[in-house]
Amino acid sequence: MNEKAKKYVDLFRRVKIAAAATVDAEGHPQARIINVMLAEDDGMYIVTSRGKPFYKQLVETGEIALAAMCPDCQSLKFTGKLRVVDKSWVDKVFAQNPGMNEVYPGESRYILDAFHIYAGHGEWFDLLHYPISRETFAYGGDTEEYNGFVIQDACIGCGACASACPQKCITPGTPYVINWAHCLQCGRCAEACPADAVRRLHP
Amino acid sequence: MNEKAKKYVDLFRRVKIAAAATVDAEGHPQARIINVMLAEDDGMYIVTSRGKPFYKQLVETGEIALAAMCPDCQSLKFTGKLRVVDKSWVDKVFAQNPGMNEVYPGESRYILDAFHIYAGHGEWFDLLHYPISRETFAYGGDTEEYNGFVIQDACIGCGACASACPQKCITPGTPYVINWAHCLQCGRCAEACPADAVRRLHP
Numbered sequence: 001m002n003e004k005a006k007k008y009v010d011l012f013r014r015v016k017i018a019a020a021a022t023v024d025a026e027g028h029p030q031a032r033i034i035n036v037m038l039a040e041d042d043g044m045y046i047v048t049s050r051g052k053p054f055y056k057q058l059v060e061t062g063e064i065a066l067a068a069m070c071p072d073c074q075s076l077k078f079t080g081k082l083r084v085v086d087k088s089w090v091d092k093v094f095a096q097n098p099g100m101n102e103v104y105p106g107e108s109r110y111i112l113d114a115f116h117i118y119a120g121h122g123e124w125f126d127l128l129h130y131p132i133s134r135e136t137f138a139y140g141g142d143t144e145e146y147n148g149f150v151i152q153d154a155c156i157g158c159g160a161c162a163s164a165c166p167q168k169c170i171t172p173g174t175p176y177v178i179n180w181a182h183c184l185q186c187g188r189c190a191e192a193c194p195a196d197a198v199r200r201l202h203p
Numbered sequence: 204m205n206e207k208a209k210k211y212v213d214l215f216r217r218v219k220i221a222a223a224a225t226v227d228a229e230g231h232p233q234a235r236i237i238n239v240m241l242a243e244d245d246g247m248y249i250v251t252s253r254g255k256p257f258y259k260q261l262v263e264t265g266e267i268a269l270a271a272m273c274p275d276c277q278s279l280k281f282t283g284k285l286r287v288v289d290k291s292w293v294d295k296v297f298a299q300n301p302g303m304n305e306v307y308p309g310e311s312r313y314i315l316d317a318f319h320i321y322a323g324h325g326e327w328f329d330l331l332h333y334p335i336s337r338e339t340f341a342y343g344g345d346t347e348e349y350n351g352f353v354i355q356d357a358c359i360g361c362g363a364c365a366s367a368c369p370q371k372c373i374t375p376g377t378p379y380v381i382n383w384a385h386c387l388q389c390g391r392c393a394e395a396c397p398a399d400a401v402r403r404l405h406p
Contacts, residue, residue, distance in 0.1 A: 019222030019270035021234035029232065031224035031268035033278035033328075051390015051403070053350050065234035067222035075236035103330060103387070108369035111391040125236075127306060147256050166311035184306070187254015188314040200254070 001041060001139035008124055008137045012068055012076055013039035020046070021065040022057035030057060036066070037093040037114075043140060044117040045085075047093050047100075051111070058082060058115060066122070075127070080120020080142070089114035121145050131182040132167060146201055148185040151175045154197035164192035204244060204342035211327055211340045215279055216242035221271040223249070225260035233260060239269070240296040240317075246343055247320040248288075250296050250303075254314070261285060261318060269325075278330070283323020283345070292317030324348050334385040335370060349404055351388040354378045357400035367395035 001009065012018060013036050020034040032054060038045035046064075048055045058064060066078040090112050094100050104112060119140025126133045136144040151161065155175030162170040169182040170189060175197060178189065190198040204212065215221060216239050223237040235257060241248035249267075251258045261267060269281040293315050297303050307315060322343025329336045339347040354364065358378030365373040372385040373392060378400060381392065393401040 017272050019224070019234055021222070021224030021232040021268065021270075023226050023230060023232050027226060027230065028282060029224040029226050029264075029266055029268040030280075030282060031222055031234065031270035032280045033270050033272050049387065049389035049391070051352065051388055051393060061232075063232055065224065065232040067224075067234035067236050069220050069236050077233075077235045079231060079233060102333070103335070104369045104389070108367070108389075108391055111369070111389045111394065130305070132306070149254065164311070166307045166314070184252065185254055186252035186307070186311075186314045188252070188311055190254060191314065 001043070004135070005137040005139040006041070008076060008122060009039045009044055009139070011070065011124070012036045012044060012066065012078070015068045015070055015076070018066045018068040018076075020054070021067070022054060023061055023063070024053065024057055025060065030054070035097065036068075037097055038089075042116070042118065043080075043120075045089060045093060045114055046082075046117070047090060047112040047114050049111045050113060055113070059084065064115075064117060075125045076122060077125070078120055078122030080117045080122075080140075082115045082117040084113050085116045087114075089116070131169065132184060133181055134183070135181070146180060148180055148183045148201060149178055149187065149190055149198050150201050151178060151189075152197045152199055154195050155193075156195045156197070158194060160192045160194060161189035161198060164188045204246070207338070208340040208342040209244070211279060211325060212242045212247055212342070214273065214327070215239045215247060215269065215271055215281070218271045218273055218279070221269045221279075223257070224268040224270070225257060225266070226264055227256065227260055228263065233257070238300065239271075240300055241292075245319070245321065246283075246323075248292060248296060248317055249285075249320065250293060250315040250317050252314045253316060258316070262287065267318075267320060278328045279325060280328070281323055281325030283320045283325075283343075285318045285320040287316050288319045290317075292319070334372065335387060336384055337386070338384070349383060351383055351386045351404060352381055352390065352393055352401050353404050354381060354392075355400045355402055357398050358396075359398045359400070361397060363395045363397060364392035364401055367391045
């Protein structure tokens with residue numbers, strides 16, 4: 001994976017505590033706290049036990065989303081794909097996370113399976129320092145995804161968007177330009193534009 | 204809502220930082236860090252802006268899952284239903300969370316809508332103290348949900364389940380009994396039972 005993605009995968013591992021989101025068999029969202037157990041060059045690794053609804057959801061969908069809060073109040077989010085890997089990964093997880101032995105002593109660790117999150121994309125977001133900042137990343141063949149807005153050629157240069165922006169991250173131009181790295185993605189510019197020139201990049 | 208539910212709704216608010224999980228239009232799980240802005244007698248309140256994919260997912264599904272980590276290393280999870288409420292709730296949120304004015308100054312706050320999480324069920328889980336403990340809660344007409352295992356009358360009293368349990372929370376009886384409050388829900392008892400007497404309560 002590239003250096004930027006590795007930086008954020010390592011950050012997930014350093015924070016360690018993350019929320020994992022899945023979709024259950026009825027299509028409802030489910031979330032629970034997990035640990036990111038390993039961060040390797042080929043992705044992140046987690047474990048869970050075969051008796052849990054979480055396990056079933058992971059196997060049935062092959063998908064997981066993660067969100068984590070860094071100690072200094074920045075946040076991470078991620079959406080990716082995963083698969084079960086062999087038992088040697090359970091041993092690697094226990095070697096690097098020895099506290100797991102208190103919860104699953106001895107042979108009982110093998111009720112767990114390890115999952116390799118082999119591909120995905122995510123975003124780091126810092127809401128608490130001005131200006132707010134965001135950076136996207138991806139690995140395993142997935143592509144970075146930017147969910148914000150773009151100002152198109154229909155822009156009439158009136159500046160309504162720049163006035164409306166809570167973070168003042170829109171600068172004049174033809175058309176006006178949103179500074180993506182500092183954008184809240186709140187959509188106030190799109191609502192303010194009289195020319196309907198501000199569109200969501202991924203509708 | 205009952206006292207037990209209020210205790211955990213208040214805890215979500217006290218922790219404040221939570222991960223919110225949704226299902227997107229393609230059925231994929233999505234997660235991001237949010238704040239639980241208010242905990243009232245009728246449920247929790249959050250805000251988000253109309254430009255975000257998160258907003259669209261909330262409106263289209265009417266569903267959200269939350270997971271949070273308490274400061275003393277216990278965790279909370281929750282699945283519930285929500286709806287947009289009127290703008291006075293945005294003002295209430297800003298009154299009780301004044302830091303929001305730095306991100307959305309002045310009138311720009313009204314690009315946000317407030318959502319009332321009016322019903323749902325969840326679980327508190329403490330993995331770091333022995334014995335591990337869990338407690339379920341629900342409000343708004345939803346019912347508490349226990350996702351673990353139960354030992355049925357087919358139990359032959361061999362004790363294989365009790366031996367297999369990593370947390371030693373199964374006691375002899377006819378049939379043997381799982382102490383739900385201290386169960387990992389790992390399923391090792393179910394795999395160990397020679398009589399196929401251990402079943403998931405909600406298959």
